[in-house]
Amino acid sequence: MSAALPDQAWLAALAHLPGMWPTRLAAVLDLARGEAGAGPPPPGRAAAEAWERILNGRVMLDPRVRARCGHEPDLVWRQWRTAALESDVARLWQVYRAAAVELHVLGGPGYPACLTADPRPPYLLCSAGSLEALDGPRAAIVGTRRCTTMGREIAAQFGRELAEAGIRVVSGLALGIDGAAHAGALSAHAAPPVGVVAAGLDRPYPARHRRLWQTVALQGVLMSEAPLGTETAPWRFPARNRILAAVADVVVVVESHRTGGSMITADQALGRGVPVLAVPGPIRSVASAGTNHLLREGAPPACDVEDILVALSLDRSARTPTPTLFDTRGGETRPAVHNEVLSALDWTPTSVEVVLGRTGRPLPDVAAALAALEMAGLVRGGAGWWERAGPSASASPAPTVGE
Amino acid sequence: MIAIIPAATLHGVDGRSVSVEVHVGPGLPGFAVVGLPDAACRESRDRVRAALLSSEFKWPNRKVTVNLAPSGVRKGGAGLDLAIAIGLLVADSQLGAGLVRDHAFIGELGLDGSVRAVPGLLAQVDALTTTAVVVPREGFAEASLVGRHTVRGVTSLSELVAALRGEVPWPVPPLTPDAAATEHGPDLADVRGQRVGRWAVEVAAAGNHHLLLIGPPGAGKTMLAARLPGLLPALGTREAMETTRIHSAAGLALPASGLIERPPFRAPHHSASMVSVVGGGSASMRPGEVSLATNGVLMLDEMGEFPATVLDALRQPLEEGVVRISRARSTVVFPARFLLVGAMNPCPCGEGGPPGSCRCSDTARARYARRLSGPLLDRFDLRVPITRPDVFELLGAEMGERSEAVAGRVAAAREMAGARGVVGNAQLTLAQLERVAPVTKGALRVFEYRLRQGGLSARGLHRVRRVARTLADLAGCDGPLDEAHVCAALELRADPSGLQSAA
Numbered sequence A: 001m002s003a004a005l006p007d008q009a010w011l012a013a014l015a016h017l018p019g020m021w022p023t024r025l026a027a028v029l030d031l032a033r034g035e036a037g038a039g040p041p042p043p044g045r046a047a048a049e050a051w052e053r054i055l056n057g058r059v060m061l062d063p064r065v066r067a068r069c070g071h072e073p074d075l076v077w078r079q080w081r082t083a084a085l086e087s088d089v090a091r092l093w094q095v096y097r098a099a100a101v102e103l104h105v106l107g108g109p110g111y112p113a114c115l116t117a118d119p120r121p122p123y124l125l126c127s128a129g130s131l132e133a134l135d136g137p138r139a140a141i142v143g144t145r146r147c148t149t150m151g152r153e154i155a156a157q158f159g160r161e162l163a164e165a166g167i168r169v170v171s172g173l174a175l176g177i178d179g180a181a182h183a184g185a186l187s188a189h190a191a192p193p194v195g196v197v198a199a200g201l202d203r204p205y206p207a208r209h210r211r212l213w214q215t216v217a218l219q220g221v222l223m224s225e226a227p228l229g230t231e232t233a234p235w236r237f238p239a240r241n242r243i244l245a246a247v248a249d250v251v252v253v254v255e256s257h258r259t260g261g262s263m264i265t266a267d268q269a270l271g272r273g274v275p276v277l278a279v280p281g282p283i284r285s286v287a288s289a290g291t292n293h294l295l296r297e298g299a300p301p302a303c304d305v306e307d308i309l310v311a312l313s314l315d316r317s318a319r320t321p322t323p324t325l326f327d328t329r330g331g332e333t334r335p336a337v338h339n340e341v342l343s344a345l346d347w348t349p350t351s352v353e354v355v356l357g358r359t360g361r362p363l364p365d366v367a368a369a370l371a372a373l374e375m376a377g378l379v380r381g382g383a384g385w386w387e388r389a390g391p392s393a394s395a396s397p398a399p400t401v402g403e
Numbered sequence B: 001m002i003a004i005i006p007a008a009t010l011h012g013v014d015g016r017s018v019s020v021e022v023h024v025g026p027g028l029p030g031f032a033v034v035g036l037p038d039a040a041c042r043e044s045r046d047r048v049r050a051a052l053l054s055s056e057f058k059w060p061n062r063k064v065t066v067n068l069a070p071s072g073v074r075k076g077g078a079g080l081d082l083a084i085a086i087g088l089l090v091a092d093s094q095l096g097a098g099l100v101r102d103h104a105f106i107g108e109l110g111l112d113g114s115v116r117a118v119p120g121l122l123a124q125v126d127a128l129t130t131t132a133v134v135v136p137r138e139g140f141a142e143a144s145l146v147g148r149h150t151v152r153g154v155t156s157l158s159e160l161v162a163a164l165r166g167e168v169p170w171p172v173p174p175l176t177p178d179a180a181a182t183e184h185g186p187d188l189a190d191v192r193g194q195r196v197g198r199w200a201v202e203v204a205a206a207g208n209h210h211l212l213l214i215g216p217p218g219a220g221k222t223m224l225a226a227r228l229p230g231l232l233p234a235l236g237t238r239e240a241m242e243t244t245r246i247h248s249a250a251g252l253a254l255p256a257s258g259l260i261e262r263p264p265f266r267a268p269h270h271s272a273s274m275v276s277v278v279g280g281g282s283a284s285m286r287p288g289e290v291s292l293a294t295n296g297v298l299m300l301d302e303m304g305e306f307p308a309t310v311l312d313a314l315r316q317p318l319e320e321g322v323v324r325i326s327r328a329r330s331t332v333v334f335p336a337r338f339l340l341v342g343a344m345n346p347c348p349c350g351e352g353g354p355p356g357s358c359r360c361s362d363t364a365r366a367r368y369a370r371r372l373s374g375p376l377l378d379r380f381d382l383r384v385p386i387t388r389p390d391v392f393e394l395l396g397a398e399m400g401e402r403s404e405a406v407a408g409r410v411a412a413a414r415e416m417a418g419a420r421g422v423v424g425n426a427q428l429t430l431a432q433l434e435r436v437a438p439v440t441k442g443a444l445r446v447f448e449y450r451l452r453q454g455g456l457s458a459r460g461l462h463r464v465r466r467v468a469r470t471l472a473d474l475a476g477c478d479g480p481l482d483e484a485h486v487c488a489a490l491e492l493r494a495d496p497s498g499l500q501s502a503a
Helices: A007-015 A022-036 A046-056 A063-068 A073-086 A089-098 A149-164 A177-187 A207-219 A236-247 A261-271 A286-296 A305-311 A336-344 A352-359 A363-375 A391-395 B044-054 B081-091 B121-126 B137-144 B157-165 B195-207 B221-226 B237-249 B274-278 B308-313 B315-320 B362-369 B374-379 B391-395 B403-419 B430-436 B441-453 B458-474 B483-491
Strands: A101-105 A124-129 A138-142 A168-171 A194-197 A221-224 A250-253 A276-278 A379-382 A385-388 B002-011 B014-025 B030-034 B063-069 B103-105 B132-136 B150-154 B211-214 B297-300 B322-326 B331-335 B339-344 B382-385
Touching: A007 A022, A007 A046, A007 A089, A007 A101, A022 A046, A022 A063, A046 A073, A089 A101, A124 A207, A138 A149, A138 A177, A138 A236, A138 A261, A149 A168, A149 A177, A149 A305, A168 A177, A168 A236, A177 A207, A194 A207, A194 A236, A207 A221, A221 A236, A236 A261, A250 A261, A250 A286, A250 A305, A261 A276, A261 A286, A276 A286, A276 A305, A336 A352, A336 A363, A352 A363, A352 A385, A352 B195, A363 A379, A363 B195, A363 B441, A363 B483, B002 B081, B002 B121, B014 B081, B014 B121, B030 B044, B044 B081, B063 B081, B081 B103, B081 B157, B121 B132, B121 B137, B121 B237, B132 B137, B137 B150, B150 B157, B195 B211, B195 B221, B195 B339, B195 B382, B195 B403, B195 B458, B211 B221, B221 B297, B221 B339, B237 B331, B274 B308, B308 B315, B315 B322, B315 B374, B403 B458, B430 B458, B441 B458, B441 B483, B458 B483
Parallel strands: A138 A168, A138 A250, A168 A194, A194 A221, A250 A276, B002 B103, B030 B063, B103 B132, B132 B150, B211 B339, B211 B382, B297 B339
Antiparallel strands: A101 A124, A124 A221, A379 A385, B002 B014, B014 B063, B322 B331
């Protein structure tokens, strides 16, 4: 029966055994390879061979495997064997086939080259989509899930502009910055996106990003260290961030709290010699505390997409002039109350309460002014908080309100 | 011999007239009460006997039967004591039947013969058709509100019988204090800062818009809400009677004048049970907090902590203005027209603050926001984020506007609403809205922009128009809504970050 199934099926079955952690899987497979032939690993039979050894118990004769199996290796093996006897390898393989998920083992065929040289490469890698998406310059855009409106917009803008420049955007597809970066990258319909996730590829997390996962897998590639059906667990995210850092040629942190997953990604990247860029943020914004810390530690700032291209040594020769942030265009033609309200607003979220206090005007006047300024693209807000909008926000033309 | 004395009992917040029939006749000495009395009512046997003996009347050593007619209706409480005692005296020929003709009696007896107050006096007196009504002295003012009866307030059984016999004059009724002297509650001038919050309570008062205040603990949500009744105009005669009747039926203390003239303010704690909020009960149907807040303000502080069942039970009263309580034995309808003020924190950590600054995860925020069901959230025309006032504002000498001044604008705006045939603009129907709240071109553009943005739904649009109408009324402008009013209304409906679907 085993002859009908490809070696990938046995690999999947091995990965699904309880307690078959990457280090153990590596030892079991190495053993099977080593004995099947003394030379280079034989193509296509190692996993099936390892499966046989688990069933007949010979796997436990090897000291290296035993060393990886804790204090009671025989107990671990009994668990493996029980599960192996019960598992239906053909059906499991069907699930992988149906999900169009491929398995790659370190050193095996199809394993991404950019990960082979890594100090801690994932031993097993599941991918959906085409791994060819990895061929080309790759920039990771990462950041906090609890981001500000500004952070989300910057992530989307960088994502779009990088994709247009042919750079593969890599992220964890989480809420907040990650999702925004890929939403931007997809809107460019240019370079393929790359998603590195922590859960099994059939378990979208967060659930509301199901659509995003599918699109990324369709247009680029989605990768995970976890076999299908794996739910997320807190320890999986730092492990995923390591792969993210390994895949990227440059890591851009858009917004991060002082501690958090993005800071781990940045650490991992620095440890691998991957340049880390940080988007400067207001010093009072807690969502920028992490990025500002990176800048203080010497990370180069990412103020526009050119900065990222420079870090990738791909600078586009002709720099387009950046509009100045302190844009006062049209200031003379606006009614006085609009200017008053505009100067009462900060570049970080300001509550309506504060605006009322600073202008001393009644709510209807202030509200009308805010709405007019919003339509003119000069402010943005909602939920009782308003902030001034950067020049990029005014890129989309909006109708202006008559006075 | 037999005596029939008119009396009344309470059913929900309505009175029902009851005939107390007392028969004293031959047979083994005994005392039976029939006609569906509840426990308190059945115990009146012992109270009446002791009261008669302490008041130096004779106890008939014969068979005494008391029937409470109609016997199919349940009677509750001790309010029938006085009628049973008088009936006994008449049936035992200790008191002339002619002396009690056309008199009704309501009151509870003490063992020493004193007459005590009973809940729901106003409703019970209202159900009586006799010329004279004898009530406990404490309830004189309340019973006089009905205005159809000669009301006698008495303190003891012996005093009552002496007055009935004409041996002493009827006791002088207690002086009712001047209604104008009643207190208006806390003043809005005490609130420092809170400019948005002030606008919100003013609009809520002027248009009867339900208000949801969202802010961190200690920001002043409760303080603002407590000042809302002070902005509402005094109750009209009909509303005052209705509220008094409900409060009386619930056994709450009434003002000295007997009439509740200021809008009530009720703020149940979030541990309140469903029955205490909505009304009901097994023995007697008692009005709940929603009814007690009728014509006034119901405040639910820490709204997210209320059980979901209690919150969802608010939907019928909010929609229909009444609560229908059904039990196996009876069904009662309590009025429940109130201005709902909710207060809650923006997220589990309570701090909220600008987007991206709070330490709660997105999921935690979403879960917290889900405690208010969509339909309930939808009832709030005004959803206002409240921030803690600045240090300078707290310490500054600048006082806000006084309640009096705001109440003046509110009264004017409510008059404009009254001219449209509604109490507040929140009650405007869609057809009325089309007629009385046209929008200018500029305002239309604002709506268009927001609708396109997806920040406004069709239903939200009408609610915003109602609030904008109120804002325009407050500004004294009767014409079409311009963009200032519409934008302000949109700003007062700012869904705080936790409550919008996070994405």
